Amino acid sequence: MNTLMRRALLLMHSRTYCIKQYAVAGTEAAAKGKLNYEEFIDSRHQQAQRSIVVQVSSEKSYPELYNYCSRFGHIVTVQHYCVQHEDVLHYMLLEYASAGEATAAITSSAYNAELSGSSSGSGSGCGVPVRSPFLWFRAATAGAGRRGQAKLAANHKALPLSTIDGTRPPTHDYLQELLRGANSIEQQLQLLYDQTRLNDLGVRMRFLAALQVQESISGMFPDALAQPFGSSVNGFGKMGCDLDLILRFDGKTTANGLDSQREASRLIYHTKENLSNGRSQTQRQMECIGDVLHLFLPGVCHVRRILQARVPIIKYHHEHLDLEVDLSMSNLTGFYMSELLYMFGELDSRVRPLTFSVRRWAQSCGLTNPSPGRWITNFSLTCLVMFFMQQLRQPILPAIGALAKAASATDIRVTEDGINCTFARDMERVGFQSRNTSSLSELLLQFFEFYSQFDFHNRAISLNEGRALAKPDHSAMYIVNPLEQLLNVSKNVSLEECERLRIEVRNAAWMLESEVENTTLTESERREQSWGLLNLFKNPEKSVIRPNMFFKPRMVEVSDLFDKSQTAAMTPPAVNYKNAT
């Protein structure tokens, strides 16, 4: 199957979202070069500051919108995407050449008096005027519309359609078709990664969601910083993954340091005294931020506060981005852990595709589950893959301890609660070079074989040392938390689930081995039937909550963790966009 056919299939099968990107003169080439984690995060933050999202009535509005928005500056890229609501909603993500131009577009925007109730002064309850990068494009008045038509035609011709892409994961059927058309298991593994990983638009959307939170409170908290972490930025995210966000009131000062003028200032802000208990202080602050998000931020809906969890979070849905967000205010180790994973992923091109296939396999046999519970999480599973690659005879990844040893003064990072996250950011300093030449499919088979033999009963997994240690307690599965080495990342995993993992890896090893050995299928037979990875993955959409032979897991719904009456009250009314152009 050629690339065009694959693209066509993708369009047919994955259409809750459809995206078109229009290449506009001066398209940014930044993402091409290799960036370290901080540079990557910084460049995406800046990109979000140059961007706006405009809701339009359809894709046809593009030339008119482009023409109108060009008055504020030079538009570098435009991406069109749709969100399935009751109807299909259309959006254009515009990136300007500079943050000032995007700010000019936002500053020029009006409020809808009808919706806000501001003209009547009645305060009807919906549409409090709020500044945000989420806008909508209203129909032009008759005269202005005609005046614009002549210019539009010329501009429209100048904009070629360059790519078609998606941000929702491809459907099971589409992937089946795609993987069946591959030449080898090796190619299947690469295709799976290429087709399901988070794409450029997905990353842009996530940084815009972060910027919205940050900007919404920047008047009162000018040093506030909202930073994405987790799979949205560590390179292990798939399309449709959630956004993990950490909001820190003093983030800008701790991330970039104070500028010298402020540093030297003799005038110091008065501040409120902290409560004696840091945790309850964070919970109170999060409650308040949760209210702000819920009451004022456009697009934010279904706000839920889960404040009793080990890391208190606010969960919400962003309806203009079709995105689930988990916002925390006290989880900086998660941010640095994401940096470690990002570095591992960058170090060797096999790391991410291998992790994707393991995660997909685990999802397909119901080992992982979107709800929290006694099953292994994606993060623990990722740790298993990283550890596997560290302990190989020819390691593909170094131990984290080696990174910590090679750290220089510029690598020192200590979180506000004293957790040391110091490790070398420059892999050159570590001097690690892998001589491992195994293919992806060989590694996948070795992964399954390794864990079907692993002594989970007595041994703990240490990514810091890159080897197994004696287990310090009776947890069913023990993965030393790389940044807080007294904690167990997989403490939640029950004995039954650990045993199920062992059985599933054994089955997978057996299955994959016979697939690797089976080279007798002709090309047409391959197209007709399941082979290779397809026999490893059952339909994940159908088997997420598969009962197992040992026990039936009790599904812990997120909603069990908080007060339901509060959630219902926090769901905002739908907004009427009938006037959008």
Ligand code: GTP
């Ligand atoms: P998905 O959301 O499933 O796509 O993966 P994720 O990697 O984003 O996992 P999750 O949302 O559960 O966690 C977000 C990030 O927090 C992870 O990528 C880690 O960086 C970090 N994290 C999660 N659990 C732990 C933990 O137990 N210890 C540490 N140090 N970090 C963790």
Ligand code: MG
């Ligand atoms: Mg996540």
